[in-house]
Amino acid sequence: MAQPFVDYLASRLPLVEDALTRAADAPLTDGACAGDLRGFLYEPLERFTAGGGKRVRPALCLLGAEAVGGRAADALSSAVAVELFQSAALIHDDIADEGELRRGEPCLHRTVGEGLAINAGDLALVQVFEVVLSDGRLDPARRLRVLEELARMERHTLEGQALDLGWVREGRWDVTSDDYLYMVTSKTAWYSAAMPLYLGALAAGGAEEAARGLLDLGLDAGVAFQLQDDLLNLVGDAEAQGKDFRSDITEGKRTLAVVWALEHLGEKDRSELVGLLASATADPAELARAVELIEAGGGIERCRALGRELAERAKGRACGLAEDGLVTAEARDLLVSMADFFVERAA
Numbered sequence: 001m002a003q004p005f006v007d008y009l010a011s012r013l014p015l016v017e018d019a020l021t022r023a024a025d026a027p028l029t030d031g032a033c034a035g036d037l038r039g040f041l042y043e044p045l046e047r048f049t050a051g052g053g054k055r056v057r058p059a060l061c062l063l064g065a066e067a068v069g070g071r072a073a074d075a076l077s078s079a080v081a082v083e084l085f086q087s088a089a090l091i092h093d094d095i096a097d098e099g100e101l102r103r104g105e106p107c108l109h110r111t112v113g114e115g116l117a118i119n120a121g122d123l124a125l126v127q128v129f130e131v132v133l134s135d136g137r138l139d140p141a142r143r144l145r146v147l148e149e150l151a152r153m154e155r156h157t158l159e160g161q162a163l164d165l166g167w168v169r170e171g172r173w174d175v176t177s178d179d180y181l182y183m184v185t186s187k188t189a190w191y192s193a194a195m196p197l198y199l200g201a202l203a204a205g206g207a208e209e210a211a212r213g214l215l216d217l218g219l220d221a222g223v224a225f226q227l228q229d230d231l232l233n234l235v236g237d238a239e240a241q242g243k244d245f246r247s248d249i250t251e252g253k254r255t256l257a258v259v260w261a262l263e264h265l266g267e268k269d270r271s272e273l274v275g276l277l278a279s280a281t282a283d284p285a286e287l288a289r290a291v292e293l294i295e296a297g298g299g300i301e302r303c304r305a306l307g308r309e310l311a312e313r314a315k316g317r318a319c320g321l322a323e324d325g326l327v328t329a330e331a332r333d334l335l336v337s338m339a340d341f342f343v344e345r346a347a
Helices: 004-022 034-052 056-065 070-095 108-112 114-133 140-169 179-203 208-235 238-244 256-264 267-278 284-296 299-324 331-344
Strands: none
Touching: 004 056, 004 070, 004 331, 034 070, 034 108, 034 114, 056 070, 056 179, 056 208, 056 331, 070 108, 070 114, 070 140, 070 179, 108 114, 114 140, 140 179, 179 208, 179 256, 208 256, 208 284, 208 299, 208 331, 256 267, 256 284, 256 299, 267 284, 284 299, 299 331
16 A cells, blocks of 8 residues: 555655755855845745645655665755756746645745746756756766756656647647647656656666666656546545645646546537536536536546556556566565555545
């Protein structure tokens, strides 16, 4: 079950938090403008990043390092880099989606203004590379390899985000299930699971075969993670979700549940569902009706089934890596537990 991975997250959280605190940057001047720069740029990003929750992504960097016999410390700069990229992605995503709340608090652009929020997100992207460049624990060749893979991760995420936003802008309802899975693999799986595990293994000097195996495992698990997110938004705990509950319907998101339902509903129900998704409705009764139609089209069950299928495939990959001697038995157990956590979590 998921408990070993939950315990691992808790045990590595102090390491990650300490590394994030030490990585917090400061103005390039100590002159008269330093105070303004701290208030306008550095402190907003620091506060936003400090509210990051479980720190699953940076913890996966540490797990990737330990899985191949390295030390967690080998992957700390990679862990910080991934979390800073997460901050940038969320800040910019909230602006693109015109979001109101993030982690139960007003979105950064609601508190400091859109321009300064964009700038804070851009600073996080710069720091992604600075933190690795300044890591003296990594030799130059390993440092360059980590930087190359971080750039690849960013490109994948940007492509996925472009599809997600572009389909909404163009009013596209012909998106297929395969289209969705390509988009979400790029937008979410690469930076949420696959690349953190891969970077950790590379930073620790792991064999390429082991690192690649962790990457493939992470791609499966990362999609499963997003499918669970999609389900929670539609049929999770409304109180725990707060104002975000069913926001994917309001925003007209092309989730797997939606596109699968649109592929399988009759013309009348399909037209009704498209109308609700295109209306930006926040009315609880209309949101409930949309979920009813999605469920009637098999979208909810398809999300559940595919999430579990991908989690099981990730677990099989973990066992195979251990059998081949590429990861430790302890890492195998944690990776299996991670896959279960991704599809069993309630928040």
